[in-house]
Amino acid sequence: MAGHGYTKLDPAVERWNAMRENAYKHFRFTSRTAWQSFAGLILFPGAIYWLSSNQDTKWSWSGKLKNESLARISPPAESSD
Amino acid sequence: MIQLLLIIPIIGSLLILPIQENSIKNENKMKTIALSTSLINLLISILLWVAFDTSTSEYQFIYEFNKLSFCHFNVGIDGISLYYVLLTTFITPIAILSNYKNIYKNIKYFLISFLILETLQIAVFVVLDLFLFYIFFESVLPVLFIIIVVYGSGENRIRSALLFFLYTLAGSLFMLLAILHIYSNVGSTDFQLISLSEISLQSQKILWLAFFLAFAVKTPLWPLTGWLYRAHADSPLAGSILLAGTILKFATYGYLRVLINFLPDASNYFGPLVQTIAIVTLIYSSLATIIQQDTKSLIAYSSIAHMSVVILGIFSNTIQGIEGAILLSLAHGFVSPALFICVGGVIYERTGTRIIQYIRGLVTYMPVFTILFFIFTLCNTGIPLSLNFLGEQLSLIGIWEKSPIISALGATGIVLSACYSVYLYNRISYGVYSPHLKPYIDITRQEFNLLIALLIPTIVLGILPNVILYSIHLPVSTLLYY
Numbered sequence: 351m352a353g354h355g356y357t358k359l360d361p362a363v364e365r366w367n368a369m370r371e372n373a374y375k376h377f378r379f380t381s382r383t384a385w386q387s388f389a390g391l392i393l394f395p396g397a398i399y400w401l402s403s404n405q406d407t408k409w410s411w412s413g414k415l416k417n418e419s420l421a422r423i424s425p426p427a428e429s430s431d
Numbered sequence: 432m433i434q435l436l437l438i439i440p441i442i443g444s445l446l447i448l449p450i451q452e453n454s455i456k457n458e459n460k461m462k463t464i465a466l467s468t469s470l471i472n473l474l475i476s477i478l479l480w481v482a483f484d485t486s487t488s489e490y491q492f493i494y495e496f497n498k499l500s501f502c503h504f505n506v507g508i509d510g511i512s513l514y515y516v517l518l519t520t521f522i523t524p525i526a527i528l529s530n531y532k533n534i535y536k537n538i539k540y541f542l543i544s545f546l547i548l549e550t551l552q553i554a555v556f557v558v559l560d561l562f563l564f565y566i567f568f569e570s571v572l573p574v575l576f577i578i579i580v581v582y583g584s585g586e587n588r589i590r591s592a593l594l595f596f597l598y599t600l601a602g603s604l605f606m607l608l609a610i611l612h613i614y615s616n617v618g619s620t621d622f623q624l625i626s627l628s629e630i631s632l633q634s635q636k637i638l639w640l641a642f643f644l645a646f647a648v649k650t651p652l653w654p655l656t657g658w659l660y661r662a663h664a665d666s667p668l669a670g671s672i673l674l675a676g677t678i679l680k681f682a683t684y685g686y687l688r689v690l691i692n693f694l695p696d697a698s699n700y701f702g703p704l705v706q707t708i709a710i711v712t713l714i715y716s717s718l719a720t721i722i723q724q725d726t727k728s729l730i731a732y733s734s735i736a737h738m739s740v741v742i743l744g745i746f747s748n749t750i751q752g753i754e755g756a757i758l759l760s761l762a763h764g765f766v767s768p769a770l771f772i773c774v775g776g777v778i779y780e781r782t783g784t785r786i787i788q789y790i791r792g793l794v795t796y797m798p799v800f801t802i803l804f805f806i807f808t809l810c811n812t813g814i815p816l817s818l819n820f821l822g823e824q825l826s827l828i829g830i831w832e833k834s835p836i837i838s839a840l841g842a843t844g845i846v847l848s849a850c851y852s853v854y855l856y857n858r859i860s861y862g863v864y865s866p867h868l869k870p871y872i873d874i875t876r877q878e879f880n881l882l883i884a885l886l887i888p889t890i891v892l893g894i895l896p897n898v899i900l901y902s903i904h905l906p907v908s909t910l911l912y913y
Contacts, residue, residue, distance in 0.1 A: 357784040358867045367724055367786060391654075395711050398840070402710075403703035405834045412832070 432482075433506045434494050435475050436516065436553050440523075440546040443468025447546075452539050462531060465542035469524040469549060476520040483513055485902045488909040490559060490623075505559040505621070510906040511687055511757065512556040514899060515680055518764045519556065521888075522676035523549045525768060526669040528881055529776055534582060534667070541582055545669060548574050552677050556684060561610050561620040564688070568645075568681055569603055572596050575662075575670065575678070582667040591661035598658040602648030609641035613693075625693050632696050639697035642689050643705075649682035650738045653712040660723075663731035664785070668775045671727065675734050675767035682738070683760045686745045687753070691910055698746060705746045706830070706837045712739040714840075717847030721854065726774035726785045729855055730767065733811060736844055737763045737819075743841050744826025752829015753907045754900060759822025761899065762810070762889060766819060769807045769885040773800070777878055778859070781871040787855070792864035800874045801860045803882045808856040810889050812849045818893040 377383065410422040446468075447461045484491060490507035497503045508516060527545055534541050551574065554567040572595075579592035614620050617628045630638070648655045663671045690698050698705075713736050720732035737759065744756030777800055778793070779785055794801040810817040813824075823845065831838035864870075874882070892898060 356869055357782050357789050359784075360789070360867060363786065363788045366788075370724060390715075395707055398710050399703060399707040402706040402834060402837050405836050406703050406706070407833055409835055410832070411835070 432475065432479055432494075433492050433508060433557050434496070436472055436479075436520070436557070437506070437550050439472050439475070440468055440549040444543040444546040447539055447542055450539065452537070458538050461539055461542055462527075465546060466524060466527055466531075468546060469520070469527055472549065472553075473520040473524060476517050479508070480513060480517055483508075483510075483902060485510065485905065488905040493559070504563055506554075506557040507559050508557055510902040510904075511910075512684065513902060514757065514761055515556045515677075515684055516553055518680065518761055519549065519552045519677045522672060522764060522768060523552075525772075525881060525884060526672040526676070528877065529672055529768075529772055530582075530667055530669040531877070533780060537581065541578070541669075544574050544578055545673070548578075548673060552673075552681075555681055559622045561613065561622065561625060561689070563620075564685075565603065565606055565610055568606075568649075568685070569600070571678060571681075572599055575666075575674070578670045579662060579666045583665045583670065584667070585665040587661070588665035591658070591665040594658040595662040598648050598651075598655065599645075602645040602655070605641040606645035609638045612638060622688070622692075630694065632700070635694045635697035636700060639690060639694045639701060642685070642694070643701070646682040646685045646690070647708070649685070650679065650742065651682075651712075651735060652708050652739065652742065653715055656712070656716060656735050659735060660728045660731040663734075663771075664725055664727045668771060668779075671731075671771045671775055672768040675731070675771060676764045679734065679738060680760050680764060683741055683745065683756065686742070687757075687910065691745065691753075699748065702746055702748070702833065705742060706834060709739040709742040709746075710837060710840045712736070712742075713844045714847070717844055717851065720851040721847070723851075724787050726778065726787055726790075726855065726859070727771065728785075729787075729851060730770045730774060733770075733848065733851060734763065734767050736848060737767075737811075737823075740823055740826050740841060740844055743830045743837070744822075747826070747829035747833050748911065749829040749832045750904070750907055750911060751825045752832070753910065754903055755822050755825020755827075755829055757822075757903055757907075758818055758892075758896060758899060759826055761892075762818035762822050765885050765889045766807055766810045766817075769882055769889075770804075770811060772878065772881055772885075773804045773807060776881075777874055782868055784867075787858055789867040790859040790865055791862045792860070794860045795864045796870045797873045799879070803874070803879070803886070804860065805856060806886060807882070808852045810886075812852045813845055816890060816893050818889050818896065821893060821896050 407422055409420050411420060414420060443464055446464050450457050450461050452458060479492060488509060490509050493505060493507035495505050523545065548571060551567050551570045555564060558564050558567060576592045576596045580589055610620060613625060617625055651659050663674060666674060716732050716735035720729055720736065723729040723732060741756045741760050744752040774785065778790060782790060810819050813819045827838050827841050830841060
């Protein structure tokens, strides 16, 4: 239901918001929008996926002592001979 | 006792049905019945909470319905579903009260819709059968569709309602296929039987993807967020409150009950994918929130950002992460409705607009409102002493255990949420009073009581989270380690 209050509408504000609301209807692929689409849909999510799959369960901070590796699987101890 | 929670709203709607909508006295009678019904339900859920045994992770208050040969189902609650049921019964009277005085046509069907919605929402959280979970998960769609189309505002409300309906339905079809596959393999869709059965990793992966698609639409996660801000913006205030307060929690509950519980190996396998989607959702929705011009759309987009932090916590595979996710989803269920009441109720009722450019300097004539709006804005940002802070921190601590860099990226959401929250608050509260508006009265006693009712649990539980954590610790531990 519409609000019952009073607002003095500004035609410029209405036009601006109508433009923002309907911007998607005028979308077309140009070199700029193509690059933005590629970056937003593929590049950035791809980078995050690469980061998350690389770093997943790799580190563990719990109960670590001084000079102890943060790696979840500790490297084997060096032999003493 | 749980059956009372399901039946009482239906009884309330049957009591309202024969009343004619031909006088103010009858309208008040209908509203009183609806409100009383929802408050009785709240009281029963509080009694359930008091009687709940926190020393076990088993389902409690189990009720078996087998009186009809063709219809047989079990309902029960554990520590996880208890708080979602409490949230539903708490938010429903708030939703009814928020539109108590500003629905003028078809009040009867408005109130009946919300009472039926209450039953359907509670059913989602209490059924112990996967197929029934799917049925009630979907059953809220037609009711909400009607609420948005008939009682919503805006020229595009039909489009918004259709988007909401079709997005969720399309995603849920895959969930139905997955449920049928589980039934053909396990022989039952009972939760306890499914959790005891062994599903191969290969099957788990495919089932996981099917369920995840349905829940990702409901959460919503990128790139399936297109329906939420439209549904919120064009919905009536009570509809927005229910959408933000409880409907989005269906997905959270689904992730915990279905994906983590029944498909744990696949949940672990797809962890990086979920982290990616959650981080991308968080950053993209937060950036989209900053540029919004409609206050309701801004709050709706901020909901998306918060839910993505909840997802990070759920899939962190740690107790603190999952407990944080539950706390954050509950906190979001209090704060988001409060913000919708502020922008979609208080401001919209007085000014008739939600466009930020028209609204400025509200502190001049509405100082009490700006104080409350400020507190809820801070809670939305996740300030200490609020439940949002605890939920967010525990979720990020949980995902830190799995992947510190993802946790660090998730923490950027805190900064971005501060950006859009402070922008919205500052922009509409301070500065020279807008020449587009005339002076308005400050918030009424009813609006004040509604907001305080939402503020108290946010702050009290933010200081004393163990009230919730004691009950959910055992079921969450069982979820992870059993």
